Amino acid sequence: MRKSKALIFEMGRSGRQGYSLPSCDVPEKPVDELLPKKMQRSEPLELPELSEVEIIRHFTELSTRNFGVDTGFYPLGSCTMKYNPKTNEEVAALPGFAFMHPCQPPETTQGALELLYNMEEGLKELTAMDRFTMQPAAGAHGELTGLMVIQAYHRSRGDHKRNKVLIPLSAHGTNPATVSMAGYEVVQVPCDDRGLVDLEALKEAVDDTTAALMLTNPSTLGLFEEEIMPMAKAVHEAGGLLYYDGANLNAIMGYARPGDMGFDVVHLNIHKTLATPHGGGGPGGGPVGVKERLTPYLPVPLVDKKGDEYFFNYDLPDSIGKVHSFYGNFGVAVKAYTYMRMMGAGGLKQASTDAVINANYLMSLLKKTYHVPYDRICKHEFVVSARPEKKKGAGAGDIAKALLDRNFHPPTVYFPLIVEEALMIEPTDTEAKETLDAFAAVMEQISRDIDQDAEKVAHGPYNTVVGRLDEVRAARSPVMRWEKDKG
């Protein structure tokens, strides 16, 4: 199975070309006349030189060294790796969307504005929020935008002593990182033995320095925070606001809405819940919605409608300003909007239903072999602890590698941090029962393999194009680019 692959810099030959350009048809002047010599590049640019077919074969071969949702089951917890509908790709590529300039006059962008407007209407209904901005380009960007809005709100009230944001221990890493980026201090709130936020500890932690509580609900353990209402009450009574990390909204569409749970601000990860592809790390989309009292602080511009005409509204004097050069990842919004329109209310609710059935079903199968630390009804995902397997010699990371050999993408490993040797499993709504059965069977087999020869499992994978890669070495003496003389 091992197969090496040359870098593009090690291929091709001087003089080959992979492009075709028309010749310059305007009267030309010597470059030196247009651009002072000292401002010009003196050494010629070094880039690969290949013909078109070589380029296509190179990147096509690279694509075969990669695994996507279209390749197979991808139960990567917290990432909602559901199927990415092909219709969405088709329509987003229409020239009337893909080749628009962001500064075009409004009479030439009515279709795009209408789409953004309709999408906002849909997101409002889905989340029970009053207004949305599409500007944030991903979930973490949404978090930052949301905290900026919260900050602007407190500042507008002359409330300057609120310098802390509470987050539960189970929170995703972007939450605490965002808190720091917004200039706030993190206060960690512990979880109780049910895996839920410890309400008493939360009550003790909130005070008049609390700017907000950031919460994912259902949590990263896949558990619904049942005490959300008393939590919201405690935070609100202390003058703080509630921020909803919408990464897990896929569990509850049509069942419950963050705005009805007391949340003041929410971001959605449309590259998760609304089925847009993740592209190996983006582009995504992180629209942010807020309740009425926070709308004045949203980024400019918002999309509004006057009569039959849509327009960008910049007339928001209290707005925080901008978080993206233009209007966010519009091309991704087109895909998410198409998905919402094709699913409708019934389809979205069914998606959440099936996501939850799939997760509970898979948990019931895996429970027979693996330790499930929070053994109760879960929502769209659940967490297994491979602590017993680790004691035998192969832990969560090794189980992940063993799955690679069986053509499954592994679950998220070593997260959330509150579970030792965590395997976080999110099957999503777009998987068939047979797939879950097959996955569970393979997981059982891996468990037996560990019993028989843990050492062997700890050294996998065996069937991949490269063996287990040395990440420690990569970090100790980092090589982050190809260099000519090093070859």
Added chain:
Amino acid sequence: MGGKHYLPLTDQDRNEMLAAIGVKSVEDLFSDIPKEVRLQRELELPPALAESEAIKHLSSLASKNKHFHNCVSFMGAGVYDHFIPSVIKHITGRSEFYTCYTPYQPEISQGVLQAIFEYQTMICQLTGMDVANASMYDGGTAVAEGAVMGCGATRRSKALVSRSVSPFYRAVLKNYFHSRGLELEEIPLRDGCTDTGELEKMLGDDVASVILQQPNFFGLVEEIGGVADMVHNHKAVLVISADPLSLPLLQPPAEYGADIVVGEGQGLGVPASFGGPLLGIMASRSKFVRQLPGRIAGETVDSEGNRGYVLTLQTREQHIRREKAASNICSNEALVALGAAVYMAAMGPQGMREVAEQCLQKAAYTRESITALKGFENAFPGPAFKEFAVTVPGDPAELNRKLLEKDILGGVDLAPFYPELNNVMLFAVTEKRTREEIDTLVRELEGWK
């Protein structure tokens, strides 16, 4: 119900699965949601569309927009109508690439990891920097994060940004700085370029980052020669926002002393898409690598010594360092970066140079032709790369409406961003514009007023 074709479970599957779970109904799976937060009705959304209906609806929305395929565009200001080779969408359309997540499991993600490693290398070759990351969201957030990086590296909390840096980027930068409690001052303009005399006066030992753009927002190639020394004398960091398509022609920022290079990579084969997805470029000298935000692909070996690629230096990142991370960025624009790598591979050194030279020549020809017209004047002197600002004899919005009648997307009106620039427009001319298109534009301008 819509979307049945995306949901494989049948009613029989569901019943069997509920039985296996040991519950009676779906309701039991949602009983942990307290009654008072349960939605007591169905969502009210427009009726579900079948595939053909969705395509019709979306096509109808798209048909209400003008775009580069039915207009001739002279719009720039950070997003351009550059040529996009067909190979790009055939590669980014490979679903092993576009349907995968961030490459957390390197052994089955060698495709994305190697492509990103190649992208990083190409960005280093263009900019002269030592290291590049896998991308930021866009030019604006790259500028903001670059400036913040300077604060981290110097442990200072003030940045100076030139007014010749894109107002879109400055708006984002201001917001990032304001919320963090960092201080930001703007360096004034002189003839449309950074007033380096003023910069010298503003520099002090409290300054972390100085941010300039090359070519600047007005398309001008600034004389940046001595700036780096000035900045480094105060132990501050020089952040350059560069247009990657200018770099085959212009001096690489490393040569004039940049410490961090950021910028918008849309020109590298990325569709304009109404301003997103774009591509934030981020590169630096190796001494700043610990402050570098975002993903980095690095080379290593497997257990048998085979070469391979992994995400590296992850101790900078949010999932490890949490509140002490260099940035909160997680998802970025990886697929766009991959497309940019295909672009740079396809164009190669020669093609990229040709694109840059054609931009230079065509912009110069257009600038000369327009400013020869009565009432049209250069807003600023100085050499321009692919766009330039012109004072026009009337209201830019009115002019653009007239041009639109001829299916021309005219220049960007600068007054909203620079109140002192009344009736000034920014025209961009890429390698895609033909002499005929340019001459048509000029004829239309001539007939106006």
